[in-house]
Amino acid sequence: MSMAGYETIIGLEVHCELKTATKLFCGCRNQFGDEPNTNVCPVCVGLPGSLPVLNEKAVEFAIRIGLALECEVKWSNFHRKNYFYPDMPKDFQISQYDLPLNEHGRIELPDGSVVGITRAHMEEDTGKSTHLGGSGRIHGADASLIDYNRSGVPLVEIVSEPDMRSGVQARAYVAELRAILVAVGATDGRMEEGSMRVDANVSVRKPGDPFGKRCEIKNLNSLRSLQRAIEYEALRQVDCIEAGERIVQETRHWDEAAGRTGSMRSKEEANDYRYFPEPDLVPLAPSVEWIAEIRRGLPALPKARRQALVQLLGSDDQATLDLVATVVDRDLDALVVEATAAGAPAQLALTRAANELNAEGVLPSAASFAATCQLEASGALSATQAKTVLAALIEEPDADPKDLAAKLGFEQLSDDTLSTAVAEVIQANDDEWTRFAGGDDKLAQFFIGKVMAATKGKANGKAVISLLNERRAAAAS
Amino acid sequence: MTTAHELAAQVRSGQISASEALEHSFAAIDARDHELHAFLYLDHDGARKAAKAVDAVVAAGGDPGPLAGVPIGIKDNLAMRGVPTTCGSKILDGWKPPYTATVVERLVAAGAVPVGKTNLDEFAMGSSTENSAFGPSRNPHDVTKVPGGSSGGSAVAVAAGFVPVALGSDTGGSIRQPAAFCGLVGYKPSYGHVSRYGLVAFSSSLDQVGPFTTTVADAALVTQVIGGHDPADSTSMPDAYEDLVAACGRGVKGLKVGLCRDLLDGADAEIVERVRLAASVLEAAGAEIVDLAIPELRLGLSAYYLIAPAEASSNLARYDGVRFGLRVEREDVAAMNVATRTAGFGPEVKRRIMLGTYALSAGYYDAYYGQAQKTRRLITNALDAAYTKVDVLLGATTPTTAFGFGDKVADPMSMYLSDLFTIPTNLAGHGAMSVPFGNSAAGMPIGVQILSPGRRDDRLFQVGAVLEAGVAK
Numbered sequence: 043m044s045m046a047g048y049e050t051i052i053g054l055e056v057h058c059e060l061k062t063a064t065k066l067f068c069g070c071r072n073q074f075g076d077e078p079n080t081n082v083c084p085v086c087v088g089l090p091g092s093l094p095v096l097n098e099k100a101v102e103f104a105i106r107i108g109l110a111l112e113c114e115v116k117w118s119n120f121h122r123k124n125y126f127y128p129d130m131p132k133d134f135q136i137s138q139y140d141l142p143l144n145e146h147g148r149i150e151l152p153d154g155s156v157v158g159i160t161r162a163h164m165e166e167d168t169g170k171s172t173h174l175g176g177s178g179r180i181h182g183a184d185a186s187l188i189d190y191n192r193s194g195v196p197l198v199e200i201v202s203e204p205d206m207r208s209g210v211q212a213r214a215y216v217a218e219l220r221a222i223l224v225a226v227g228a229t230d231g232r233m234e235e236g237s238m239r240v241d242a243n244v245s246v247r248k249p250g251d252p253f254g255k256r257c258e259i260k261n262l263n264s265l266r267s268l269q270r271a272i273e274y275e276a277l278r279q280v281d282c283i284e285a286g287e288r289i290v291q292e293t294r295h296w297d298e299a300a301g302r303t304g305s306m307r308s309k310e311e312a313n314d315y316r317y318f319p320e321p322d323l324v325p326l327a328p329s330v331e332w333i334a335e336i337r338r339g340l341p342a343l344p345k346a347r348r349q350a351l352v353q354l355l356g357s358d359d360q361a362t363l364d365l366v367a368t369v370v371d372r373d374l375d376a377l378v379v380e381a382t383a384a385g386a387p388a389q390l391a392l393t394r395a396a397n398e399l400n401a402e403g404v405l406p407s408a409a410s411f412a413a414t415c416q417l418e419a420s421g422a423l424s425a426t427q428a429k430t431v432l433a434a435l436i437e438e439p440d441a442d443p444k445d446l447a448a449k450l451g452f453e454q455l456s457d458d459t460l461s462t463a464v465a466e467v468i469q470a471n472d473d474e475w476t477r478f479a480g481g482d483d484k485l486a487q488f489f490i491g492k493v494m495a496a497t498k499g500k501a502n503g504k505a506v507i508s509l510l511n512e513r514r515a516a517a518a519s
Numbered sequence: 520m521t522t523a524h525e526l527a528a529q530v531r532s533g534q535i536s537a538s539e540a541l542e543h544s545f546a547a548i549d550a551r552d553h554e555l556h557a558f559l560y561l562d563h564d565g566a567r568k569a570a571k572a573v574d575a576v577v578a579a580g581g582d583p584g585p586l587a588g589v590p591i592g593i594k595d596n597l598a599m600r601g602v603p604t605t606c607g608s609k610i611l612d613g614w615k616p617p618y619t620a621t622v623v624e625r626l627v628a629a630g631a632v633p634v635g636k637t638n639l640d641e642f643a644m645g646s647s648t649e650n651s652a653f654g655p656s657r658n659p660h661d662v663t664k665v666p667g668g669s670s671g672g673s674a675v676a677v678a679a680g681f682v683p684v685a686l687g688s689d690t691g692g693s694i695r696q697p698a699a700f701c702g703l704v705g706y707k708p709s710y711g712h713v714s715r716y717g718l719v720a721f722s723s724s725l726d727q728v729g730p731f732t733t734t735v736a737d738a739a740l741v742t743q744v745i746g747g748h749d750p751a752d753s754t755s756m757p758d759a760y761e762d763l764v765a766a767c768g769r770g771v772k773g774l775k776v777g778l779c780r781d782l783l784d785g786a787d788a789e790i791v792e793r794v795r796l797a798a799s800v801l802e803a804a805g806a807e808i809v810d811l812a813i814p815e816l817r818l819g820l821s822a823y824y825l826i827a828p829a830e831a832s833s834n835l836a837r838y839d840g841v842r843f844g845l846r847v848e849r850e851d852v853a854a855m856n857v858a859t860r861t862a863g864f865g866p867e868v869k870r871r872i873m874l875g876t877y878a879l880s881a882g883y884y885d886a887y888y889g890q891a892q893k894t895r896r897l898i899t900n901a902l903d904a905a906y907t908k909v910d911v912l913l914g915a916t917t918p919t920t921a922f923g924f925g926d927k928v929a930d931p932m933s934m935y936l937s938d939l940f941t942i943p944t945n946l947a948g949h950g951a952m953s954v955p956f957g958n959s960a961a962g963m964p965i966g967v968q969i970l971s972p973g974r975r976d977d978r979l980f981q982v983g984a985v986l987e988a989g990v991a992k
Contacts, residue, residue: 084618088837090611090719091598091620095753122833124879128852133836180852188841316879318888321724321830323753 048246048283050276051253052212053204056219057197058229059167059237060103066166066196067094067136074235078189086194088131093322100196101143103228104164105328105336107198108144110226110343111159117327118143118163120320125313128180129169129188137165137199139317143326149202149222150345151214152367158203164326167195198228204243204253209269209276216240216265221344221371233264242272245289246279254279255289259303261296271296275303347375354379355388362389365396374399380408386415394418398432406435414443424502427452451500460493460501464509467492478510479517486510523589523683523737527630530577530588537573537588541566541632544590548634548681556656557675559595560603561635566590569632576630583630586744591626592676592685595636596643597728598717599623606719607641607651607669610863611844620717621752622686622728622745629744637685638672641865642835643693643721645669646937649928650867658701660963664921667697667937670731674701677731684732684741688718690725691823692916692941695953699916699966702955703731704983706738707941709974710948711756713742714749720834722827723754725945735954735983739763742976756974766977767984772805774981775909781816782914782940782968790915790965793956797967798913800989801982809909815901818894819943824935825878825891826946831868832875838863870931899947903972911978912970915940916953920963940968950976954983956990 065072068085084092108115121139147159170192175184200219206212220238224231231238245256259275262268279289294303342350351366352358369375374395381395382388394415399405406414414435418428427447434446467489468475478485486507493506521529529535545563552558576583593599596606598616605611623633640650648655648671656671658664659679666675670687674697677685687694689707698705706729713728720726730741742763749755778798783791798808840846840859847858864872878887905912917937927934944951950973953966967986971978 084616087842089598089616089618089843090604090606090614090837091596091616091715091717092618093716093752095751124833124836126836126839126853126856128839128841131837131842133839134833186852314881316833316876316881316884318829318833318879318884321722321754322720 045246045276045280047248048276048280049207049249050209050272051204051245051247051256052206052208052272053243054202054206054212054215055241055243056200056202056216057239057241058107058200058223058231060100060196060198060228061230061237062097062099062103062196064097065194066097066100066164067194070194072195073191074237076191078187078191081191082193086131087190088133094136094320096323096326097196100164101326101328102336103196103226104143104162104198105333106226106340107200107223107228108147108162109333109337109340110222111144111147111149111162111200113144113147113159113162115144115328115333117141117325119325120164120323121317122320124316127168128186129171129190129193131169131190131193135166135168136320136323138163143328149215149218151211151218152348152363153214155211157205157215160201160203162198162200165197165199167192167197169193204245209272212242212272213265213269216268217371218344225341225343227341236263239263240268242268242275244272244275244279246276246283254283255291257289257291257303258293259296260293260306261298263298267296267298270301271303274301278303344370351375351378351392354382355392357389362392365392368396372396372400374405377405377408377411381412381415384409384412386412387419390415390419394428394432398429399436404436404439406432406439410435410439410441410443417443417447421502421504423447423452426499451498460497460505461509463493463496463501464489464506464513467496468513479514520680520733521683522734523586523732523740524734526589526683527585527587530573530630531582533577535588536577537570537583537630537632538567540588541570541590541634544634544682547679551679552681554657554662555659555675555679556654557592557637557672557679557681558635559605559607559638559653559672562599562602562633565599565602566632566634569627573630573632584744585629585740586626586684587630589631589684590634590682591631592635592637592673592682593623593633594639594670594673594685594687596639596688596719596721597623597686598719599633599636602636604636604719605653606643607639607648607653608863608865608868609652609845610838610859612863614844616717618717621714621749623717625745626686626741631684631744634682637670637676640669640671641868642719642831643669643688643690643726644831644867644871646692646696646934647922647924647927648672649924650865652865655924658921660702661921664923664963665700667700667917667921669693669697671697673731674698674703674705677701677703677733684730684737686728686745687731688721688726688728689941689945690721690727690827691945692938694729694731695916695941695951695966695968696937698731698953699955699968700921700964702958702964702966703733704735704738704955704987705729705731705953705966706742706979707944707951708742708746709950709976710945711754712746712760712950712974712976714745714752714755716749716751720830722830723834724830725823725827727945735952735980735987736764736767738952738983739767739980760974761977763977763980766980769977769981770804771801771981771985774801774806774911774978775809776801776806776982777809777811777905777909777912779816779905779912779914780810780812781814782912782970785939786915786918787920787959789959790918790920793965794913794915794967797956797986797989801913801985804985804989806982811905811908813901813905815898816943819898819946820935820939822891822894822898822946823938823942824874825887826895828871828875829878829888829891830875832872832879835864835868835872867931895946898943902943902947902949902970906972910971910975911982913982914968914970916966916968917941920959920961920965944970947973949973950979952979952983954986956986
């Protein structure tokens with residue numbers, strides 16, 4: 043299997059659950075993981091006579107998303123998408139059709155590539171089915187259990203243009219989109235809990251040809267699955283074409299364990315959704331003033347935050363950009379900026395934040411993070427010691443890094459003590475010293491290791507090297 | 520019979536207790552409903568409890584509200600907590616809603632006593648109650664004749680003197696047509712005035728709840744109770760109406776009344792004659808009568824029979840056997856859905872679901888549903904234009920008086936035509952009222968219809984009250 047001579051065309055549909063307190067059209071709690079069928083009412087189980095009332099907070103979140111994706115926020119309305127499925131209680135989904143709330147946006151990825159956003163519209167989620175027996179899908183199941191807690195949870199569906207050309211780029215797009223959605227506070231972005239769900243439209247073509255027939259891949263529950271599924275599917279399509287077969291436009295299911303996509307249904311079997319305007323709701327016409335107010339309340343977005351860091355660092359080599367991306371992705375950029383302002387070297391703060399800290403856990407204060415970086419920069423702590431102090435700070439965020447270093451036995455050795463230790467190590471390893479003095483630099487690590495052992499790790503590696511070099515120079519003269 | 524105004528006054532002053540009034544209702548129902556079949560369900564326990572609560576308030580020197588102790592019939596497409604709600608369909612067999620419709624809650628809060636659920640054409644689709652899965656209701660004026668529909672049971676309950684007031688719903692004439700057939704006041708409020716929360720949807724953009732009463736003033740009283748903004752219904756209007764009870768006494772002096780040819784042509788001669796007589800009564804009371812034509816109204820029927828079935832096809836999808844009502848077990852879900860719907864829905868409902876599904880289908884949407892929506896706009900615009908010249912329109916409610924059982928069952932089109940004059944109001948979202956105005960030679964009631972611009976329903980009550988007084992003379 044090879045992609046030689048072909049390019050992959052990818053467009054993504056991302057469903058994002060909004061973290062409102064209540065559902066889109068009723069006052070039921072919007073909470074993942076509660077006892078099944080406890081967050082339900084006549085509206086979200088579609089009882090006869092019930093009517094939807096639009097949740098204003100959900101609209102606000104949807105507009106935040108639209109603005110963050112640089113969309114036009116427009117006069118819009120809701121439509122009914124009609125099809126039968128047991129976990130969809132009204133047997134229609136209230137969604138948006140030809141007049142979505144947000145249209146014509148874009149996302150710039152960290153590598154500088156731009157992916158167009160066709161639309162970001164509002165809709166309600168369905169309930170959740172669990173099929174017992176058989177394959178775990180509805181067909182052939184012995185019985186099905188339905189939890190309507192999720193029914194009516196607000197979603198925004200973000201549809202991209204077919205602008206992506208590789209699984210890696212698609213993965214970067216979803217990562218960036220997720221970072222934006224989390225930054226604007228609209229979602230928790232947890233793919234494993236289904237609060238972000240991705241469907242991928244994949245086709246292949248020879249460069250310059252028109253788009254090929256596309257397949258839609260469902261069940262992509264992680265960034266890794268997304269990339270793997272796209273790469274598999276592109277190869278499958280190329281194989282088909284090379285074997286003289288035609289690609290059938292269809293929906294395919296990603297089988298994570300098997301690492302394969304499999305056919306679910308073809309376009310011929312596709313539903314006619316019979317969209318028509320939802321008569322139980324009035325048009326959604328957000329005022330210019332409201333949109334402006336929401337725009338004013340938007341936080342700095344990942345791209346701007348990355349740019350701010352790069353500017354602070356004064357460096358944009360790839361290694362730095364990678365660290366910057368990690369730090370912003372983990373929401374640690376503010377800490378780096380504050381620590382730098384408090385006197386830490388920016389590059390060191392960036393590296394330590396990217397590699398040693400995690401925003402999910404407890405974070406050191408900017409002052410103590412800065413103090414630790416300064417101790418390392420001055421040579422008072424070795425890199426290993428600084429990392430250990432940072433780990434200790436996470437356990438005791440209020441502690442002074444100097445006290446922690448002392449408690450860990452990291453107080454700096456006096457020059458005399460170190461000098462004596464180096465002299466003793468040289469004396470005890472005569473052969474190695476002769477070779478080192480003769481120019482075999484590889485042995486520096488050997489001596490550092492010995493000195494470290496002798497000082498129980500308290501020696502500063504840089505100081506040891508400079509002492510060794512001094513003595514070598516003295517021996518040579 | 521005693522009006523709601525009179526009865527509420529008697530209950531509030533302690534002349535009669537709500538419980539006594541209720542037992543009079545139950546006795547009247549017991550005596551004749553086996554023949555007329557107005558009710559599908561009598562809520563004896565719930566009603567007696569509600570009546571006692573009203574009596575307790577009176578006994579404590581309090582005021583139970585403007586409908587104190589008034590027994591009321593509720594069309595069986597309005598949800599009442601714990602009370603069977605069938606919509607006249609087998610598919611809802613055994614379903615008891617866990618919640619109560621806003622209009623019923625407001626009635627009870629005003630002291631009214633819901634006595635039970637009244638018969639209707641299945642899911643309010645029909646003009647005679649012959650489409651009820653539980654058998655038709657009979658016209659108290661002549662039991663060989665239909666009472667009209669779909670709110671036929673409510674009309675019968677009031678016309679037979681079982682209750683002074685009943686609620687119906689009007690999607691294309693389902694209150695006004697049976698009111699005309701049974702000699703009652705039937706009022707469809709402007710769309711958005713009365714909450715639809717708890718009204719089982721037939722066609723969401725057309726449905727509106729309204730009252731059947733024996734007097735225009737009673738219709739005003741009941742509407743003031745059930746009307747007004749409801750946050751649970753996004754299409755309910757936030758602003759209040761003018762005082763409708765007061766409007767009943769305002770007279771019609773200086774009011775311009777459009778006698779509309781397109782709300783008369785095709786009606787029986789004696790109905791046309793009664794409408795002209797009604798116009799002369801209004802003229803005598805100081806109104807100015809203007810003859811006019813609004814030919815666009817003729818397009819209403821075809822637009823309606825695309826829009827209403829289209830919405831119904833979607834609204835009725837939820838009757839799938841999964842969560843409530845009838846379930847016919849089969850080996851898998853899809854087969855169970857089909858078997859349940861096949862067994863649960865009657866022929867007229869199936870016809871409209873198919874019609875509506877077709878009208879919304881890919882490739883047909885523009886030609887059918889899309890075109891119907893444009894026609895709807897055309898009709899609304901034509902009515903708006905007419906209302907720059909006149910304050911209200913006057914016409915017939917129905918082309919004929921009540922017809923016999925089975926007369927129109929075989930030919931759906933002839934049945935649909937009985938809604939010809941009532942449908943345009945629903946399409947435009949305006950208010951309209953049918954007021955009884957004498958009888959045919961055969962002794963069957965004739966209704967005249969008053970139409971008003973949207974949310975100027977107060978004019979209906981002005982005109983209706985004058986006609987009511989005029990016919991009595």
